[in-house]
Amino acid sequence: MLERYKTVYEGGQGEIVEKKSRFIANVRPVKSEEEAQAFIEEMKKKYWDARHNCSAYVIGEHREYTRCSDDGEPSQTAGRPMLDVLLGEDLYDTAVVVTRYFGGTLLGTGGLVRAYSKAVQEGLANSCIIERKHGILLAVETDYNGIGRIQYLAGERRIPIQEAEYTEKVCLKLLVPVNSMDEIQKAITEGTSGKAKMRKVKELYFAEKDGEYLLYEI
Incomplete structure (x- = not known):
């Protein structure tokens, strides 16, 4: 792929x-x-x-x-x-x-x-030409102490945050390029001292257009 x-x-x-x-x-x-x-x-x-x-x-x-x-x-x-x-x-x-x-x-x-x-x-x-990237929609659950660190890591590595849900804990959904997956998971684990839980939601293609992200099923 x-x-x-x-x-x-x-x-x-x-x-x-x-x-x-x-x-x-x-x-x-x-x-x-x-x-x-x-x-x-x-x-x-x-x-x-x-x-x-x-x-x-x-x-x-x-x-x-x-x-x-x-x-x-x-x-x-x-x-x-x-x-x-x-x-x-x-x-x-x-x-x-x-x-x-x-x-x-x-x-x-x-x-x-x-x-x-x-x-x-x-x-x-x-015409409008876009670049589609092969990625994973990664759900990251953390406490409120860890959210700042995850947001910093995502911004530093230009990883889009697709969704954010705030309840007793925080659940962020990140669009992670497949070839960066191991690096991002390791960085999140180290940045939150192993407290963040991660789950791969689905594999997809995504592209940026006018500051928004378009998702494409595989």
């Missing part, structure tokens, strides 16, 4: 013009090949009057589903360059369609490669 990976949270659109040809890129997050194909068909229907609707997508933990289409453009001048941009940005579970309205002037193979690549970059620039 990946420790962390980048993906699109909200898709966007970008457009460039090269020698009067319009290149419109639409980006969307996708979870399956079926979703990607449905998105591609949706764009073809939306831009039914365009000469080309080229596409590329990368799906799966190991990018098991990696496809691209030139849709009538010369071989390797559209889909592959588009795919290379997605791979170069190290993205997962992402699809892009670039629609071309021909402007009457041939761009040549090099010009097409540059135009389709630039269009995808514009689309990604207008």
